[in-house]
Amino acid sequence: DLAATANVAILASNHGVVVHADFLGIYGNCVVIDHGMGLQSLYAHLSSIGVRVGDAVEQGREIGRSGRTGLAGGDHLHFTMLLHGHPVTPLEWWDPHWIGDRITRKIARASSR
Numbered sequence: 001d002l003a004a005t006a007n008v009a010i011l012a013s014n015h016g017v018v019v020h021a022d023f024l025g026i027y028g029n030c031v032v033i034d035h036g037m038g039l040q041s042l043y044a045h046l047s048s049i050g051v052r053v054g055d056a057v058e059q060g061r062e063i064g065r066s067g068r069t070g071l072a073g074g075d076h077l078h079f080t081m082l083l084h085g086h087p088v089t090p091l092e093w094w095d096p097h098w099i100g101d102r103i104t105r106k107i108a109r110a111s112s113r
Contacts, residue, residue, distance in 0.1 A: 028070025044078035
């Protein structure tokens with residue numbers, strides 16, 4: 001969970017395609033972006049949603065506004081990264097060295113085969 005005040009712009013963490021943009025139980029108003037290769041980002045408890053399923057989004061595009069929908073005790077953003085449907089620690093995905101070591105280098109090796 002990331003602390004926020006009400007109605008703060010929520011931006012896409014990376015480019016991708018919106019695969020969910022609706023109410024989702026305890027998550028309230030929720031957006032899920034598919035980034036390819038099994039990687040998705042989830043943004044929950046939004047007060048409003050600014051994208052639709054099928055929209056192609058670029059990194060930094062506003063996709064909604066922070067809020068307290070669903071099972072939320074106050075305004076904030078619940079941000080989750082999913083890898084093949086399993087939650088992974090988002091802090092790792094914010095570290096460019098971790099991405100280079102664990103992702104970029106492996107993709108480059110696989111592509112050169």
